[in-house]
Amino acid sequence: MKGSHSVKNVAIIGGTGYGAVELIRLLQSHRYMKIKQIISHSQYGDQITSVYPHLTEFYDDPMEELNINRLKDEIDVVFLATPAGVAKDLVPQFQESNVQCIDLSGDLRLHAREAYLTWYGKEAAPQEILDEAVYGLSEIYKEEIIKAKIISNPGCFPTSALLGLLPAVEHGILNNQSIVIDGKTGVSGAGRKQSQMTHYSETNENVTPYKIGKHQHIPEIDLYLSQVANEDIATTFTTHLIPMTRGLLCTMYGKLDKQVSTPEVIDLYQSYYETHPFVRIREEGVFPSTKEVYGSNFCDIGLHVDERTNQLIIGSAIDNLVKGAAGQAIQNANLMNGWDEKHGLYHIPIFP
Template sequence: MKKAAIVGGTGYGAVELVRLLQSHPKIEIRKIISHSQYGNSIAEAYPHLSHVFEVTMEEWNAEELKNEIDIVFFAAPAGVAKELIPELQDSPIQCVDLSGDLRLKSAEDYEAWYGIKAAPNATLQQAVYGLTEVFKEDIKHAKIISNPGCFPTAALLGTVPAIVHNLIQPYPIIIDGKTGVSGAGRKQSAMTHFSETNENVTAYKVGHHQHIPEIDQYLSQAGNQPITTVFTTHLVPMTRGLVCTIYGSLNRNADTAEIISLYRNFYEGHPFVRIRDEGHFPTTKEVYGSNFCDIGIHADARTNQLIIVSAIDNLVKGAAGQAIQNVNVMNGWDESLGLEDFPVYP
């Protein structure tokens, strides 16, 4: 049994890790670490955990972790993991960062898009991008995982097969993303206030969302060519769930049935990507609470466009679930361990 710690114990990603890891047969949560609420039970922050999971949150202590812990999940805001992971690099601890601290290989790009100092270069270069279905072989041998962002997960899983098989042109690829309010985290803001969000749809971070360079970097890596995307995000009045509608210009005549077959072959053996039948497109409700990414495809002969709809739960496949999936792969376990639950419906 591997012993795990979760850093950032009061965030939505952390509490989702708690929910999922409680049923994992090979991982036991030993520590919850919180800078702001150490000394309190996690059930004080999340009363739904009362009488189920009431671990007392602790302060960060790297030396203590090295003696007691095998896996550390960093579910803290941007800027935390990049300071703490270097303290563990001389140990065999497996680290999984759910923030964006290690996703961009260029320190200059990170500082330009995130507005804070980047992680040490040695940490950036050791980190492996944890898009499990695309970079599984690299993940098998990794000690530090940079978990993908929620939007990049849906966007990349929807787009990579089309790029790898040269189905669409590398520019422009247009990605229209919509997400529930939990994607902004638990910290309150004017934009996520009920009065602002309810009965409203808001485009935000237009042209400068921090997920833009992440999508471009790993789409370019998968396709072995420079790729630039146009990516716009929208906040919609629901708690969780995320959908990306992706548009790319077809390079050749191809009908929907042929492309669906290609996608199914690409994701064969990957249990969490489900390709819909022709004429059917996923909704966020159909992946709610699960680690699935559901993809629907339409080749539009009239406009010569490939239209891809990709849906995930932003807190599971877009965060905690994918982190656990990556740990499963890192340890040579079945990648579905602890993630077998059906979506919650309705």
């Protein structure tokens, strides 16, 4: 189906965060979406260039206060780049309108309200909203995304981990109870708000594991792996903060249930992602690094069968702010509106 090429008006709620700024950067080159409103609860009335001077000449309107009725009248697509606990209250207010909602927070990712309360410590969205929201992992749920009005954009770690693991899980080559995920991310993943953990003198020349056993992305990864496997999967998932601005790498391990070679697994992955332009599978002996996807919407995956330990080792690299947030959100908007999913996103990564 060809999409309408009339321009859609866009609003970004949560306008001063890193996810919002990345949306602004990427939407600048999008032919079919135009930013009409940037909404900030804390800084409405200010020019966004007073917060981010690098946007000078590209967006000069002041940020605005949230007005749901105006959004429903004037806006076609709303990107919610808000902290956890905000979108769950806002999205229901658009339910009876034609506005497409794409939530970049974790508010709609878990199907069960009690799971959200357990992992996020807040009351969840209404169950009917959770039931309607489509999980926006673009390569896996493409057909559902095309028909959706509410998208729950995946988290950055789940995007990397799921794209790396799902082909192996779906084809039954892993012992699904043996999966270990070692995740490393740059400090932009923590957002713009300063904390001791992301303070320069704490982060520089340091690697820090964090949220051991209680990271909010654990149930998200387990849920969508379990759906594909048709069995309950509980992964071991450990995150680390490393001293760089952007980038995210998951190195994953799982015991093999089938005898396969590295070339066979690479062939399986290349076939699985053959029609998906943003997933790039490395050749044998080559693993990705975060620099190779910097500033891009690509997910690069490397694979190795360790015959000595009978394990599959998977490396999956993304830019946490693009494929892990704003880029995938735009990819989903493209799919929802029948546009080429690459539109506005198919750029060479920045290197070095």
